[in-house]
Amino acid sequence: MELIDRWYSIKGWWTWMGSMIAAPCLWAMATFGLMGIERNDPASWIFTIFVFLFSGILAFISLSMVRTEAFRQTHYPIRLNRKTRRVYAYRPDGSIIAVNWDDLFLCVVENELTMGQTSYDVRAHVLADDGETVVDTFTLAYAYLGERAGLMRLWEYIRRYMEAPDGPQQSYNTTEICMPINGRKEGVVFGLVRTFALMVKWPALQLLASPLWALTTWGRWIAMATCKVPFWPAEIEAACQPDPDDPYRKDWRSNGRYGFWELVWPAICLVVGSLVVLTGVVWLVEFMWGAFE
Template sequence: MDFTGLGRFTAYKLNRPLTAQERSGKLELDKPASAEPLDWLSVIKINSSYLELVDRWYSIRGFSAWMGLLLGGAPTAAAVAFFLSAFGEDDAAMLLSVIAIAIIFAILAVFGWYGFFLDCFRKTHYPIRLNRRTRQVYAFRPDGTVLQAPWDRLFLCAVKNELTMWQTSEDVRAHVLAEDGKTILDTFTLAYPTLGDRAGLMRLWEYIRRYMEEPDGVEKNYRLTETCMPVDGRREGLVFGLVRTFAPYVKWPIMQLLASPLWALTVVGRWLAMSTSKVPVWPAEVEAACQVDPGDPYQKDWRQNGKYGFYELGWPAICFVVGLAVVVASIVWLLSALM
C-alpha cells in the first residue's frame, strides 16, 4: 500500500531543494503527454469553471483500517492480559518476563493502531480543485487545511516513489516553490493512477493538462468522463465502496474471486473508514471563487453516473459474499482449534 504523503512517517519532505529526478521529470503545460487521456476514476465533478479530483489515498481506503484493527486489537488484548497476569506474581524473574512480553505486545499494538487511524476518524477524502477560469488550484492537506496556489506557478513533475517490499509507485507531484525557484515550500500529489505505470500516469496527467490548457479541454473531458466518485458533499456508500475496491481488476474476474477474502475485508474496512470520517467542506472563499454558470452544459458529478453492470457490481458482490464467508469460516476454524 502506498501512503506517501500521509501520516507522520511518510509526510512530504518540505523546505528542501528540488532533486535531480524532479528537475528531469518536469512537465510542460504546453506539451501533450498522451494521445489517450484517461481519468482513472479520479473525478468528483467537472464543469466549465473547475475540475475536482480525489486524492492519491482515496483508491486504497479500507485496507489500513482492517489491517490496523487486526494488528492493533489482538496485541492490545494480549498486552492487557499479560499486564493483568503480572499482578500477584511473586517470582521476580517471572514478573520481569511477563512485563517484558506485555511491553512488546503494547509496542506492536501502537503500530497497528497507527495504521488504523491512517484510515479512520479523518476526512473521507482530500479533494483537489482546479479552477480553469481563475487559474487557481486548491488542495486539502491531510491536516484539514487548504493549500492554494496559482496553476501557472506550480512546479509539476513526474516522480517515482520507493515503497516497502521493493515496490515503487509513480505520481505527478505539484510543488510550491520559494522565490529562488528551487526550494520546495509546499507540495501535494496532483495525479495518481491506481496500478498505473508511467504510461498510465501520463494518460491521467494529459487528462488534467488538457482540461486546464486546451480551448476544448472542458468539452473533451466531459465526454470522456463516465463515472464520477460519489463523494461530493457526502460519504461514499457501501455499494460504491464495493465497486471501487474491485474496480482495478474488473477485467480479471477470476483474480477478483481468488483475492475475494482480502478485498471483502477491505470493503468492510473502507465502509468503517468512511463512516468514522468527516466530509471535507471547502472554505466559503473557495466556493465563491468557483461559481458555476446556470445551465452550464458541461456539468457532471455522481448524479449522472449510469447503472453498474454485472462485472462492475454483480460479480464483485458475489465475490464479496464468498470472500466474507471464507473469512468467517477461517475465524471459526481458528477459534475452535485454539479452544
Template sequence: MNFKGLGPYKWKYKINRPLTDEEIKNHLDVNTSASREIDNDLSVIRLNSTYLELVDRWYADKGHAVIYGALGASPMIYGIVAGLQVTIEKIDHLEIALFGIVASAICFAILVTFLWFIKLEAFRLTHYPIRLNRKTRMVYAFKPNGSVIRASWDNLFICKDSHYVPLMGRRFYDIRAHILDKDGLTIRETFTLGYPYFGDEERLPPLWEYIRCYMEDNNGVKKNYETTKLCMPVGERREGLYFGIVRGFGIAAFSPFIAQPLMSPIWAVITWGRLIAMYTSRVPRWPEEIEAECQIDENDPYCKDWRDNDKFTFIEGPWPVIWFVIGSAIAITAIYLTVTSMANAM
C-alpha cells in the same frame, strides 16, 4: 498501498528544500502535450466549465491501512492479555511475573503503533480533494491535516515523481505539484496533483494530459466531458456501500470469474476496511470563499458528477456484491475459528 505524503516522518513530503536535479529533469510543461490520449483514470469527482475536482492519491486504495493495522493489533491484544494473565497467576514468582509485565508492555507499545496505522485512514477525512479552477486559474488541495492549499496554476512547478516501497518491491509514480519560493528553486509546499491507478508509470502521461488539457486547451472542457464516463460518488457525501464494494473489488475486475471468486475473502476484508475508514471519517467541506470563487454557470452544458453515471452492468455491480458477501462469510468464519483457538489456548 503507497502512503507517501499521508503520514509523518519518511512518508511526509519534504519541503523547505531546493528542487532536485531529478525533479527538474522530470518537469511537466503545461504548454506541451504529453500524450495523444487523455484518461482521468477514475479520479474525477465532478467536472464543469468552471472547475475540475479530483480525488487524492490515497482514495483508490483506502481501507488497506485499516486492515493492516487491525491484523497487526489483534495478536498484540492477545499478547497483552496473556502477559497480564501470567503476571496475575504467577505473582508469587517474581521472575515469571516480571516477564509477564515486560511482555505486556512490549505488546502494548506495538499495539499503539498498529492503532496509529489504522488512524492513517480512519477518523480523518473521507478523501482529500483537489480542485482546479479553469477560469481563475487557481488550484486548491486539501492536506492530510485538513487545511487547504491555495496556489496559482501558472506558478506551480509540476513534475513526475516516484516513491519506492521496499515491501512491494516497486516504484509508485505520481504527478507532483510544488509551490516554490520567490527564488524559483526552494519548495515551500507540495501536494500530489494526480495519481495513476496503482501508481503505474505508463498510465501517468494520459492522466497528466487530461489535467493539462482541461486547464490549457481551448476545447479542454468539452474533451474532458466526453472522455469522463464515471465520476467518483464523493464530494458532498460519503462513498456508499454499493460503490465501496465495487471499488474494493475493482482491482480484480479484469478477471470477474476467476480472480474475484478466488480472492473474494481477501478483497472482502479490505473492502470492510474501506467502509470503516469511510464511515468513521468526516466529509471535507471547501471554505466558503473557495466555493464563492468556484460558482458554476446556471446553464453550463458540461456539468457532470456521480449523478450522471451510467448504471453498472451485472458483472460490474451485483457480481462483486455477491462475492463480497461470500468472501465476508469465509473471512468471518476463519476469524471466528482463529479467535476461538486463541481463547482456548489461554
C-alpha cells in the same frame, strides 16, 4: 474540476491490516495481565511486563496504521478552477493550499515502494521568488496502480482541461464515472464497487482474491464511517461556482447503473471472501484458546 487524492482508491487497506495486528496484541495484553494477577509471582510478572511492552509497541504501531485512514477526512479533494487559473488542494492535516496554476513547477516523481515495487505521481511544487527553492508541494495526479503510462494519461486529461481551448468539452466526453463524494460520504454500495474495481476485468481473480478484497471492503466501510466529509471554505466555493446553464456540468448523478460484473459479482465475492475470513478467524481463536487452557 475536482480530483481525488492519491490515498482514496486504497482506503480501507490499512484499516483492516492494522486492526488484524492490533486485535491479538490487545488480547495478549489482557490475557497475560490477568494471568500475572492470578499467579502473582515474580516470574509471571516479569513475563507479563515483557508481553505488555512487546504487544503494546505492536498495538501502537498497528493502531497508528488504522489512524492514517480512520477518524480523518473521507478524502482530500483537489479543485481546479480553469477560469481563475487557481488550484486548491486539501492536505491530510486539514489545511488547504491555494496557488496559481501557471506558477506551479510540475514533474513526475518515482517512488520506491516495498517489495521492489515502484509508483509514479505528478508532483506540484510551489517555488519561492528565486524560482529554485521549493516552499510547498502536493501530489496533483496519481494513477491507481502507480504505473507511469496510466499516470501520463491522467496528467494529459488534467492538462487539457486547464490549457486546451476545448478543455471542458474534452473532459466531459472523457469522464465515464464521477466519484459520489462531493459534499457527502460514499455509499456502502459504491465502497464495494470501488474496492473490487481493481480486478473488474478478471472476475475469476476477484473470486480467488475475495478474502483480501472482502477485508479491504470492510476496512473501507469502517474508515469511511469514522471520517468527516471535507468542505471548502466559503470564499473558495464562491470563486468556483459553475454557470447555471453550463453544458459540460457532470457529477455522480450522471453515472449510469451498475451491471452484474460491476456490482452483483463483487457482492458475491464479498460474501464468499467474508465467510473464508470468518472461518479462519474462528479456527485461530479456538486454536489460541486451546493452547492456553
